[in-house]
Amino acid sequence: MNYHSTRGQCAAVGIDAALAAGLAPDGGLYVPESLPQLSAADFAGLVNLPEIAARLLQPFFDGSRLQSQLPVLCAEAFDFPAPLRELDAQTALLELFHGPTAAFKDFAARFLAASLERLRKADAPVTTVLVATSGDTGAAVAAAFHRRPGFRVVVLYPDGRVSPRQAHQLGCFGDNVMALRVAGSFDDCQALVKRALKDEALRQDCALTSANSISLGRWLPQMGYYVASTLAHQRSHGEALDFIVPTGNLGNALAAVLAKACGLPIGDIVLASNANRVLPEFFASGQYTPRASIATLANAMDVGSPSNFERLRWLYPDFKDLPAWLHADAVDDDAIRTTIRAVWAERGIAVCPHTATALCVAQRLRAQGNARKMAIVATAHPAKFEQIVEPLIGSALDVPAALATLLARPAHATPIAADFDELARVLRAAQD
Template identity: 65%
Template sequence: MNFISTRDNSPATTLSQAIAAGLAPDGGLYVPETLPSARPLELGSDLADTAALLIAPFFAGDALADALPAICREAFDFPAPMLPLATPDDHVLELFHGPTAAFKDFGARFLAACLTRLRKQEDRPLTILVATSGDTGAAVAAAFHNRPGLRVIVLYPDGRVSPRQAHQLGCFGDNITALRVAGSFDDCQALVKRALNDAALQAQAPMSSANSISLGRLLPQMSYYAHAALAHKRATGEALNFVIPTGNLGNAMAAIIARALGVPLGRIVLATNANDVLPKFFSGADYSPADSAATIANAMDVGAPSNFERLRWLYRGDDAALRAAFTASSVDDGQIRDTIRARYQAHGEVFCPHTATAVKVLQDLRGQGAAGDWAVAATAHPAKFESVVEPLIGRTLEVPPALAGLLARPAHADPIAADYSVFREYVARG
């Protein structure tokens, strides 16, 4: 299978080449030349097995095809359980049982496994650039830590991530560098995209991306939706609907592509925080990226979601069809806090602020008469946001062992201006 750019101005390439590059030369995002046809899909013996079966068509004919089962075993070696919520027919898909307690561990580990296999001993070191609004950077840092021939530069908006997220981002050292940028996530993302498209810099210091613009991140994220939906279908005979908290649209895009491949997913509803570019679009306004605003659900503080390009590609630029297929709702900080407090008081359930946005949207859907079986994607462990969650529930949260281990390490991040010339010099140092 070959892959092309969403902007149709770059040559077709193999999956391995697309994963290694991260971003297409014309600044677009890589997508399959033709999406595999929808087909009956099998539930694997476990999550890794389902992942290998689902993703296999994208790897057809690629240099990594034979290694795909081993890559999936390496990436999907922790669970993604779907558990019932207290409200009838509602569930939560817990995606935070990996080494950094966030859903992004799955995609980051898959990408690291791919790039490690693609590299040759004589290759020059590859620099992985990653902009993060909170969780991506730590997941990538953990996945790539001490892998030979690979260095990672993580950019995050200074003061706009939780204290524990900031500590995670700076606690690895060795081949991982953390930069705290005087700006927003969108500023960080712009720096990364500009560097990846800087031909002279690429020649000096070969680079790739580990953001959700990378196919190596996006494709594996389909797997946990597929595994949950196929298991639910087998058990109940019903399709599973999802509410997915989203910022850069990568996690939701993975579910959307999985459904297009034949996974028995019903409705897919997007939940955002106060950064409401997507809800405005799906309500009929023109797509209009905006400066991001800081919220307590900081990992979704995105004003220009990159994967919107892929979503438009999937619907061939037909915005009317796109709006007919999805809805998106915005949840402000006050509603997030109210949801966390109320669900704990009523049911003993504890959610991170991002998961709580999706729970609030699901509550509203039920109030509007939405029927069927629904699940919320729980994207991060609430203990990563103790400064928000603990005052609302009135108790201390237990910290998962893997997260506790990271928090026990010393951490450091270099301050940097949101200035491309400064960042370029940083990357060029090698």
């Protein structure tokens, strides 16, 4: 299997080279040259997430040094559960926050780290993993690469635009992890990372790669929990499962879209955005108008220029090509607050602001008469957003043990301007 850039200005490469590079040389995102076609029958006898993920990824790793190791890689990366928690007969939460940093990004970050470690040559220079984060990605990547020989992690996050506990996670690792708090938005952080990855001189000096969802090693593994949960539902109920996915940069949601495009039994997919309405506006009008992001309660989705939109356009080049099973909706902060309060009052369940966007969209669909079985993708543990959630529900939240351990560590982040030259100086100094 070869991979080419969404921008089509550079040669196709195998997945091992694409994983190591992160971003294509022309600034595009790597995508497979063809989509393997799979069905539920290809997963007969497989029931747990690591087994299903390994089978799912096999054709995407055709020709890779890692192909034979996929069962071990998936067992190592996906060693915590992704349960479906029933809310009612037709609605469930797909809980993806039971990993070491209490967010869905732990799954793919661990897979990427394990993959890059196995691909790394013994005499290679230290690789700098550069990552922009709107809240959760940075901690997941930091945890996955922490103290992993041969790697250094540099995390950029928008100062003052992540929750206090997210900020603490980003700065608490130390050792081979550096946190940079950027005077700007997530879009500024993302632009700095993309520019660094395209700067050939800087790449040579610092051996850069990416761990954002632009990386195939982040995007592809995320298909696993969608396929595992929909297969379980189909086996029990004889029908595919719909998913409502909170999304900002579009990576996680597009993993579900990719799995369905490969023929797997996934129902409708709905993208739930916050007040950054770029994606819902595109789905409504066909006009894609990226803009500066605005700060919301669901901060990890505060993205005004989603990187993975290029992959959506690759799958469906024209607006008329968008499938009827793919939709998008937007939820403002008032609706997020109302949803958090209502779910707690009605069910005694606390949800994070991002999960609340998806629940709000589900409620709208129910009001329109949609009675299909839906899985609400719960992307982060509410305890990461206690300053928002606790006042709304009037109760203190239990903190997961892994998160409590991270919060007990001292934390430090270095302030920098949203300036490429300053970032380049920091990266080169860290390499020395």
